Amino acid sequence: MGPNGKPYDLSPPETDISFVSSGRKSIDIISGRKSIDTCPSYYESFESTHTPPRLSSLSDMENHAFESWQLGRKSGGTITPLEFSYASIENDITSTSQTMAKELQRWKMEEQRRLEEAQLAEEAALALVEKEKAKSRAALEHAEAAQRIAELEAQKRISAEMKALKEAEEKTKVLNALANSDVGYRKYSIEEIEVATNYFSQAQKIGEGGYGPVYKCYLDHTPVAVKVLRPETTHGRSQFQQEVEILSSVRHPNMVLLLGACPEYGCLVYEYTSNGSLEDRLFQRGKTRPLPWQLRFQIAAEIGTGLLFLHQTKPEPLVHRDLKPANILLDRNYVSKIGDVGLARLVPPSVADSVTQYLVTSTAGTFCYIDPEYQQTGMLGVKSDIYSLGIIFLQLLTGKPPMGLTHHVEGAIEKGTFREMLDPSIPDWPVEEALSFAKLALKCSELRRKDRPDLGNVILPELNKLRELAQDTTFNSAPKVADP
Structure with a gap:
């Protein structure tokens, strides 16, 4: 725009063609303009005198267009200022469009990113909700399971209480029947026992057990063994009498028979076994010959048979708790009989435990027969006897x-030197059967009670096979042991 408010005329100036062709150097009076020939730098002078100032009122697009026109003129081009203006505007529009397209693309990408983030957040929220629902369902199921378990436990407890009540009633009936019967066992007075033992003479003493000394004597013209319990092991005359009546009614060929008792002074009268204990015969005390392997297999089967009968006693099983070779007695035909059957029932648990400790500290080797699990927990069961059986x-x-x-035998089996572990006094061991017997014994002497085999279903069938093998083989019987 000019100073007068009118736009500048940017079109090329009109020229007189005849004036140019004649070569005259003059001024066109009519047009009042200089000739192109005389003013070769017309456009330069026009640019210097007629270039409008770049006012702030001009748009950037207009300024850019004019600058492009100037540049075209300086470079000798033939593009008119208007064409430059259109081209520049078109370029600006294209550039602006590209910029706007880029901005739009960036905005779209930003919106897409925000949308993805929103979707991820929504998915995370849904996953969290599902997780919480799962936790709630699990907690509900756990509560329902706990309730069912509690109901089952309550039912089991009621059943156990009813069973215990029934067993107690049956036991009371048995005790009452025995208490009212005179054939349960023979009652001896202390005077009779004193006379028979010559007032407990040392000459007639044949042994010393954890519960008291043992004497050999004759009562009713029958050889008997009298065990005198220590005063601290007795606990009430009536209870002692009831327990003795129960033990006297338990009869089995492989258990020492209780013939009678003196309840007032805690004396027990057993049948006498002339060949002493299994411990004496294994260690050949009295210079006796060693027991042949056939007899050893037979003794093992007899001990298992007697122990199973003991565990099946009604109304409740009898646990020996002190099974060892010293308590396995042999009669004159070498039939084994388990001694001190149920003797732990004749003393209160506290005293019995102290007696067990007494045995451990005072009698060498007894500790090795005690069930380790019973020793640690105080829980006594029929498989406590199985551990002792394995050691025997x-x-x-x-x-x-x-x-x-157990450690030495296991090591010998692993090294293949088991034959060297067998008793060297027996030259004709059946090694294969002996190895099978040793593996069974090691299973019986497992440290954990649950790992030990069942006596009736596993142990006894194997022992019966060994007994049959022994019966099919002839052997020279062991010599008799002279009466003391």
């Missing part, structure tokens, strides 16, 4: 003391 079986095979015996 290993001694029947090796003739060695019980200390560390």
